[in-house]
Amino acid sequence: MMILFLILLSLFNVSLFHWLGQDPSFYRLDAYTWESVEFRGMRLGPAIAGLTEVDCERLSGFMLDHAFDLTEFETEADLSGPLETLDILDGRRLLLEQKSAAYKKLCHAYEIVFSDLKYFPIPASTRADTPPVTYEDGWQQKRTYGGERGHEGCDIMGMERERGFYPVISITDGVVEKLGWLEQGGWRAGIRSPSGLYLYYAHLFSYAEGLEEGKTVRAGELLGYMGDSGYGKQENTVGNFPVHLHLGLYLKTDHFEEMSVNPYWVLKYLEKRRLYFDY
Numbered sequence: 175m176m177i178l179f180l181i182l183l184s185l186f187n188v189s190l191f192h193w194l195g196q197d198p199s200f201y202r203l204d205a206y207t208w209e210s211v212e213f214r215g216m217r218l219g220p221a222i223a224g225l226t227e228v229d230c231e232r233l234s235g236f237m238l239d240h241a242f243d244l245t246e247f248e249t250e251a252d253l254s255g256p257l258e259t260l261d262i263l264d265g266r267r268l269l270l271e272q273k274s275a276a277y278k279k280l281c282h283a284y285e286i287v288f289s290d291l292k293y294f295p296i297p298a299s300t301r302a303d304t305p306p307v308t309y310e311d312g313w314q315q316k317r318t319y320g321g322e323r324g325h326e327g328c329d330i331m332g333m334e335r336e337r338g339f340y341p342v343i344s345i346t347d348g349v350v351e352k353l354g355w356l357e358q359g360g361w362r363a364g365i366r367s368p369s370g371l372y373l374y375y376a377h378l379f380s381y382a383e384g385l386e387e388g389k390t391v392r393a394g395e396l397l398g399y400m401g402d403s404g405y406g407k408q409e410n411t412v413g414n415f416p417v418h419l420h421l422g423l424y425l426k427t428d429h430f431e432e433m434s435v436n437p438y439w440v441l442k443y444l445e446k447r448r449l450y451f452d453y
């Protein structure tokens with residue numbers, strides 16, 4: 175009887191698979207989807223960049239529906255309407271209901287990433303002659319210092335090369351969890367947001383006055399200045415790469431104390447929220 179049931183179940187799954195189409199992300203939805211390569215890649219695309227606010231439930235459905243890649247969407251139109259209009263086939267909706275615990279977990283993971291974001295980390299300048307900053311998607315690019323590894327963050331490059339020129343502000347409210355020298359990250363600041371996101375600001379030139387571990391910071395508060403510190407056991411090692419801010423985003427998951435996600439599209443989303451500083 176049990177065997178018959180299993181055969182029927184597998185036949186049902188196979189036919190359901192064909193009926194629903196080729197996209198496998200719904201089938202892989204489980205409690206640990208937020209630890210997947212796809213989730214970590216955060217390929218949110220222009221679809222998310224224009225939004226003023228992110229509906230994480232809607233976003234989760236959309237990401238699943240598009241195999242975690244929205245980069246082909248040119249605008250946010252598909253993500254800005256109410257959730258009820260979300261274009262999910264009935265069968266997929268059924269699967270989402272069956273896997274609601276896993277789905278909620280995925281939504282919650284997006285909430286950790288998005289709910290505290292307020293400002294782009296480099297304020298815009300009030301002066302017309304200040305060179306802008308640039309960045310591109312360098313997620314998992316090869317790095318070799320300290321052994322071969324994938325790049326776990328996004329580098330915001332200062333066009334003005336001078337150390338200490340660009341102010342770095344906190345993207346979120348939070349608490350300073352880590353401060354001080356790291357061999358790879360140089361002078362770094364690690365901020366824990368209220369929702370649990372860990373924001374890692376690395377290679378700083380200097381810290382803002384009074385910044386110390388345990389201190390509460392507000393979004394937009396000065397953390398320090400962009401630099402090129404790091405890649406050396408010796409404190410204050412500088413000059414091993416161009417001046418830039420390395421931003422890393424980390425979540426504590428079921429299996430990882432620190433799991434990185436790609437900040438690139440998160441920064442694109444934040445670009446329209448820039449504070450102005452006089453520098």
Ligand SMILES: [Zn+2]
Nearest residue numbers: 327328329420
């Ligand atoms: Zn980097």
